[in-house]
Amino acid sequence: MGVKLRERWGRQPVWARWALAVYLIGFLVGTRTHVLDVARDGVHAYAMFPQVPLQVFFVSLVVLDPLVIVLVGLARREGIWLAGAVMVLDMCGNWWGNRHWLHDDPSQLMRLVPLTIFGVFVVASVLPLHRAVAGMADKPETAVPSA
Template sequence: MLTYLFTAVFAYGTAVHLVQLVGGGSDPYPGVPVVVAWFFVALVVLDPLAAVLIARRRRIGLVLGAAILLVDAAANAVVNYPPHDPTDGMTAGRVGQAVVTVLAVLLVCTAPRLWRWYR
């Protein structure tokens, strides 16, 4: 069940970042720090790689997936909270950042259990 969940999460992440990259033209992440923008672009390759590795039950997929989600949660926090985003209250970006954080914690906490079934 968790294998399917995380495969779907990374497949969805691939689609989201691909749409942002294609739809954003020459600057898909305007105003975002360069390092964060590079990371978001890299997710077009890293997310599907994690999806395939997790679907094939490879341990390295758990490690890569956890690293991706942890860095993605931090990167989204940088761009969705002050000083970068001074908006008060709840925003779509902040909800998305919270979801990514929950998924990161879930993968980190379940990876030891999954590790036994992966090779």
């Protein structure tokens, strides 16, 4: 499995490898954040959001973020699509759930800047990255010389 995975990553264009690595780092940070939140406060970790669907979504990221990591780590097209969907929902949920700061204390919204930058990167790169990974998946595999 390791040789195939190395070959799968190795066949990607350099920019795609970098993009996949950024996805992995970003979703690792997200996984850490959501796991720590849920470990600390349980299913009520996101009770600050009055909308139950937002609370459920943010708790579900304990499963969705690691799933993205596994699929992207395997350079799977499904992982790229899932990453895009998760980030759209995550950004929308965070901005909607924190919108009261627009009136109360706009400086609090600065904590959403890293999430937004990462989310915009993911959403903007989904299609080209999907094409790159799909293109490499369609090419025949080459034999890896044994050492």
